[in-house]
Amino acid sequence: MSTKQVLVFVEQADGCARPVAFELLGAGRILADKLGAELAAFVACAAAGDLSETLIAHGADRVYVAEHPELAAYRTLPYRRVLIDLIAAMETPPHIVLFGSTTTGRDLAPRIAAYFETGLTADCTELDIGPYEHTNSQDPSKVGLYPDCLYAIRPSFGESLKARILGPWKNPQMATVRPGVMVPLAPDAARTGTVHSVAVRLEETDLQLVVAETLRSMGEQVELQGAEVIVSGGYGLGNPEGFSLMYQLAACFENSAVGSSRKAVDAGWIAHAHQVGQTGKTVRPKLYIACGISGAIQHRVGMDKSATIVAINKDLNAPIFKFAHHGIVGDLYQVIPELIRQLKLQKTPTPDTSNVATHSL
Amino acid sequence: MNIFVLIKQVPDQGAKAGINPDGTIDRAKAKRMLNPFDRYALEAALHARRLYGGTVTAISMGPPPAIEILYEAIAHGVDQAILLSDRRLAASDTLATAYALYCTVRYAGAFDLVFCGLQTTDGDTAQVGPQLAERLQVPQITYCEKFEIDHNEIVARRVIEGGAQTVRCPLPAVVTVANSAPRLAYKTLRGARRVQQLQRDEAERSRVIRTVNLDDIGADPLRCGLKGSPTIVAATEKVGEIGGNCTLYQGKPLQQLVDDVLAAQVIAPELVKR
Ligand SMILES: Cc1cc2nc3c(=O)[nH]c(=O)nc-3n(C[C@H](O)[C@H](O)[C@H](O)COP(=O)(O)OP(=O)(O)OC[C@H]3O[C@@H](n4cnc5c(N)ncnc54)[C@H](O)[C@@H]3O)c2cc1C
Numbered sequence: 001m002s003t004k005q006v007l008v009f010v011e012q013a014d015g016c017a018r019p020v021a022f023e024l025l026g027a028g029r030i031l032a033d034k035l036g037a038e039l040a041a042f043v044a045c046a047a048a049g050d051l052s053e054t055l056i057a058h059g060a061d062r063v064y065v066a067e068h069p070e071l072a073a074y075r076t077l078p079y080r081r082v083l084i085d086l087i088a089a090m091e092t093p094p095h096i097v098l099f100g101s102t103t104t105g106r107d108l109a110p111r112i113a114a115y116f117e118t119g120l121t122a123d124c125t126e127l128d129i130g131p132y133e134h135t136n137s138q139d140p141s142k143v144g145l146y147p148d149c150l151y152a153i154r155p156s157f158g159e160s161l162k163a164r165i166l167g168p169w170k171n172p173q174m175a176t177v178r179p180g181v182m183v184p185l186a187p188d189a190a191r192t193g194t195v196h197s198v199a200v201r202l203e204e205t206d207l208q209l210v211v212a213e214t215l216r217s218m219g220e221q222v223e224l225q226g227a228e229v230i231v232s233g234g235y236g237l238g239n240p241e242g243f244s245l246m247y248q249l250a251a252c253f254e255n256s257a258v259g260s261s262r263k264a265v266d267a268g269w270i271a272h273a274h275q276v277g278q279t280g281k282t283v284r285p286k287l288y289i290a291c292g293i294s295g296a297i298q299h300r301v302g303m304d305k306s307a308t309i310v311a312i313n314k315d316l317n318a319p320i321f322k323f324a325h326h327g328i329v330g331d332l333y334q335v336i337p338e339l340i341r342q343l344k345l346q347k348t349p350t351p352d353t354s355n356v357a358t359h360s361l
Numbered sequence: 362m363n364i365f366v367l368i369k370q371v372p373d374q375g376a377k378a379g380i381n382p383d384g385t386i387d388r389a390k391a392k393r394m395l396n397p398f399d400r401y402a403l404e405a406a407l408h409a410r411r412l413y414g415g416t417v418t419a420i421s422m423g424p425p426p427a428i429e430i431l432y433e434a435i436a437h438g439v440d441q442a443i444l445l446s447d448r449r450l451a452a453s454d455t456l457a458t459a460y461a462l463y464c465t466v467r468y469a470g471a472f473d474l475v476f477c478g479l480q481t482t483d484g485d486t487a488q489v490g491p492q493l494a495e496r497l498q499v500p501q502i503t504y505c506e507k508f509e510i511d512h513n514e515i516v517a518r519r520v521i522e523g524g525a526q527t528v529r530c531p532l533p534a535v536v537t538v539a540n541s542a543p544r545l546a547y548k549t550l551r552g553a554r555r556v557q558q559l560q561r562d563e564a565e566r567s568r569v570i571r572t573v574n575l576d577d578i579g580a581d582p583l584r585c586g587l588k589g590s591p592t593i594v595a596a597t598e599k600v601g602e603i604g605g606n607c608t609l610y611q612g613k614p615l616q617q618l619v620d621d622v623l624a625a626q627v628i629a630p631e632l633v634k635r
Binding site: 110253 | 454455456459485486487488489490491492494495496500501502503504516519520521522523524525526527528529530531587588590591592593594595596597598599607608609610611612615616618619620622623625627628629630632633634
């Protein structure tokens with residue numbers, strides 16, 4: 001089998017794929033179509049059930065399934081073994097392999113890349129296919145024109161830049177992709193694909209590490225990723241009480257949530273679960289209202305895919321006005337109470353403004 | 362116990378000096394510091410020695426000024442250090458870096474634990490730890506925030522999405538330390554004195570802080586630096602230049618301003634709670 005392939009690592013728990021798997025399939029589908037390649041999904045688990053059909057409905061042409069009781073929960077070494085065996089057994093290695101930038105993807109992908117001595121770009125926010133001509137090299141063997149490179153694009157930190165990282169010299173070209181960034185395809189039960197079972201050959205050393213206990217969903221759950229409207233507060237709020245104004249504005253919308261910048265989290269004004277950005281969550285709501293947020297690159301990469309971005313900032317030169325769709329230049333403590341008042345007016349003919357006055361000047 | 366800890370010197374992004382007007386880093390002028398994530402790894406290494414005995418060796422790769430962070434590590438109580446410094450390492454990506462560090466670890470000898478910071482603030486990939494573990498052919502525990510050692514086995518709690526996991530595995534192992542782990546304690550008086558002594562006494566310094574190059578550690582130069590890196594940064598794009606067609610609302614009385622915003626349907630009416 002020498003068809004060109006884009007391979008996606010599917011993260012799953014108890015036979016259910018995690019959202020990032022569908023996002024990767026969405027991104028992988030676009031890449032595969034541009035390459036004229038097949039989109040393949042790799043899943044390791046105890047029992048796949050009807051997971052393969054779900055993955056095909058979400059865009060996979062081919063699903064590789066490795067089933068074994070020792071693969072029930074993610075562990076580096078057994079997962080590493082089956083994925084390496086799968087790739088090594090292929091006549092030609094996959095053109096591209098994608099993982100989520102989750103604690104699992106970031107644990108596994110580097111080991112696979114090191115094994116195959118191939119490039120791995122971390123935490124990408126955009127992917128594309130394109131040509132690349134390498135001219136200037138200390139290594140003449142690398143010079144040449146490469147038509148089908150993976151363009152792995154990621155923010156370059158501390159510098160307001162996006163870097164395009166390429167590794168066209170060797171396949172697979174690999175990347176980890178931020179959860180929440182790529183768009184999954186709408187599932188389509190009419191899509192067809194093939195399912196291939198992968199031989200599982202584990203060695204004793206692969207089983208050295210034992211998972212004694214897994215605890216999920218401790219603490220606060222913040223439904224940032226499902227919200228249609230996100231009202232986000234930054235360091236410009238000036239104090240933790242400012243977030244009550246954020247909640248009041250959010251309450252004007254259906255299906256809304258409160259987000260924040262890292263500086264507000266670091267100041268201890270709100271829990272990390274609310275943080276949007278590079279080291280927080282990536283969101284793409286219909287409406288993102290950024291209040292007192294300057295728009296640093298690390299914040300921006302978490303929210304710039306929002307359909308509409310409204311920024312409220314008193315500094316006309318704040319970087320956020322360079323990429324927001326609408327910018328209200330003014331003091332948030334004046335603008336937001338007025339905004340709340342008028343939004344409430346819109347909904348009720350007889351307005352009650354008594355509960356919105358807490359934060360006006 | 363033979364404990365290694367890998368640390369890196371990074372540009373200090375908080376310091377304004379060294380930031381070009383276009384927002385890029387002027388690496389020659391930038392102030393440098395110990396990678397903040399490595400402080401947790403250093404604390405983990407010192408903690409392991411406090412509880413289980415042995416020695417802690419700090420290992421770094423970088424240009425000669427990186428010796429500053431090795432002094433810093435010694436001030437915190439590290440026993441000895443190795444600095445891998447070689448021009449042929451320039452432009453190493455994570456794979457080439459992990460290879461060079463693997464050769465350094467091999468040169469440094471047998472180990473029970475290698476601690477790494479979760480990631481660096483300049484590269485931000487979190488890849489070097491696992492890639493090192495792959496080359497060393499040992500298990501890894503990433504995102505570790507707590508651990509103990511019992512009968513040559515490490516029992517660790519690692520952070521996962523929305524929770525935590527407890528794992529156990531035999532030594533030797535590579536551990537990357539999360540920033541929810543215990544913070545690095547203050548420098549010790551003894552450590553500070555030791556640094557002063559090393560700065561005065563060259564013979565003692567070169568005994569305690571070994572500076573090595575690729576030949577010393579038996580690394581293949583073709584697998585290092587630009588040559589050994591399968592990836593390159595092919596293009597950068599200034600982020601501030603994208604978009605830039607923001608509609609601004611300003612310079613009007615507040616009520617009218619907000620009127621304008623709502624009249625323009627900036628906020629889609631169907632999103633508003635009825
Ligand atoms: C490795 C790394 C990872 C990071 N990850 C993230 C991340 O995930 N998410 C994130 O957000 N950041 C992240 N950061 C931090 C980021 O670089 C910025 O420091 C941060 O986003 C700034 O937060 P801010 O905009 O709230 O604060 P500031 O930059 O201080 O901006 C405050 C803004 O509020 C405005 N303002 C002040 N008062 C008012 C008022 N009364 N009314 C209206 N406007 C007002 C000011 O004009 C200013 O523009 C990261 C940094 C690093 C180095």
